[in-house]
Amino acid sequence: MILRLKDIHISFTNAHNETFDLLRGVNLDVEKGKITALIGGNGTGKTTLFNIISGFEKNYKGKIEFEGHEVNFKRMPAYKISMEGIGRLFQDGQLMSGLTLMENMKLASNDTTGEIPFVSLLFPNRYKQAELKKEAQAREILTRIFGENNKYLSLLNQDASAFSYGEQRLLSLARMLMGGDRLLLLDEPTSGVHPQYINTIAQIIREMKEREGLTVLLIEHNMHFVREVADTCAYLDEGVIAEVGPTNVVLGNQKVRNSYLGL
Ligand SMILES: Nc1ncnc2c1ncn2[C@@H]1O[C@H](COP(=O)(O)OP(=O)(O)OP(=O)(O)O)[C@@H](O)[C@H]1O
Ligand SMILES: [Mg+2]
Numbered sequence: 001m002i003l004r005l006k007d008i009h010i011s012f013t014n015a016h017n018e019t020f021d022l023l024r025g026v027n028l029d030v031e032k033g034k035i036t037a038l039i040g041g042n043g044t045g046k047t048t049l050f051n052i053i054s055g056f057e058k059n060y061k062g063k064i065e066f067e068g069h070e071v072n073f074k075r076m077p078a079y080k081i082s083m084e085g086i087g088r089l090f091q092d093g094q095l096m097s098g099l100t101l102m103e104n105m106k107l108a109s110n111d112t113t114g115e116i117p118f119v120s121l122l123f124p125n126r127y128k129q130a131e132l133k134k135e136a137q138a139r140e141i142l143t144r145i146f147g148e149n150n151k152y153l154s155l156l157n158q159d160a161s162a163f164s165y166g167e168q169r170l171l172s173l174a175r176m177l178m179g180g181d182r183l184l185l186l187d188e189p190t191s192g193v194h195p196q197y198i199n200t201i202a203q204i205i206r207e208m209k210e211r212e213g214l215t216v217l218l219i220e221h222n223m224h225f226v227r228e229v230a231d232t233c234a235y236l237d238e239g240v241i242a243e244v245g246p247t248n249v250v251l252g253n254q255k256v257r258n259s260y261l262g263l
Helices: 046-053 078-083 101-107 117-122 124-146 151-155 165-175 195-210 223-229 247-252 254-261
Strands: 003-013 019-030 035-039 061-066 086-089 183-187 215-219 232-237 240-246
Touching (some): 003 046, 019 046, 019 240, 035 046, 035 195, 035 223, 046 183, 046 215, 101 124, 101 165, 124 151, 124 195, 165 195, 195 215, 223 247, 232 247, 232 254, 240 247, 240 254
Parallel strands (some): 035 215, 035 232, 086 183
Antiparallel strands (some): 003 019, 003 061, 232 240
16 A cells, blocks of 8 residues: 545635535545546545645645555645655646756656755766766657657757647656656646547556556546556545445446446
């Protein structure tokens, strides 16, 4: 078990000053080295749950264990949680504009040799070696995903904002392979991406698991995609995980079919 959510509750106040309980006791065990899909209707609290796990939302009740230890996520700023090895792809997440594709890739690496000023000043060789290693790694990842001599290899120095929305989604996923993350939270990786790339995304995610041994928790509305990639599926409904189990079992469940899939 890499991540365990225990009895997570969160409430918000709406524009009419009414309090509503969004999450009402979420319990979920995310198994290490597996791909788990979190499904559920719009506005059911999936992204909010990711915000809780990645430290952006502190106002919740309940406990979170990461790699067997209870982590005080409430007291930890989001950037520290990401340094603990939890990476995130945001629902509308794109590359950082103003930086080149290569800079975006390098920034995703957990090797910070180049970011410690004294190291780069006092040990220029060590700094240079680390930079070269990251550049080679970026090229290797892009080749693995998009093939030999793909166009991104020749566009590494292009500003990120010059890539299309869908390309930025794909490249944002690719950059997640640079880091030392052990758990990846992906919020709707296929959203806004042309169907021709959906298989590429499925392949990137499966590679994350198989080659890197990463654990992936992903939110997704594309059920075909969920069937393709997810080992386990958890259905969030009315503030709780109403069903959880092997993907084909959960997607075949009558309640899930009626209330979410509309079948
Ligand atoms: N900080 C907040 N204050 C008030 N309401 C909030 C806050 N954060 C989330 N909500 C509300 O909680 C609900 C759940 O939002 P959330 O983004 O988690 O849904 P979701 O399951 O990810 O939906 P979708 O599938 O549409 O992305 C929404 O109605 C949202 O407006
Ligand atoms: Mg969402």
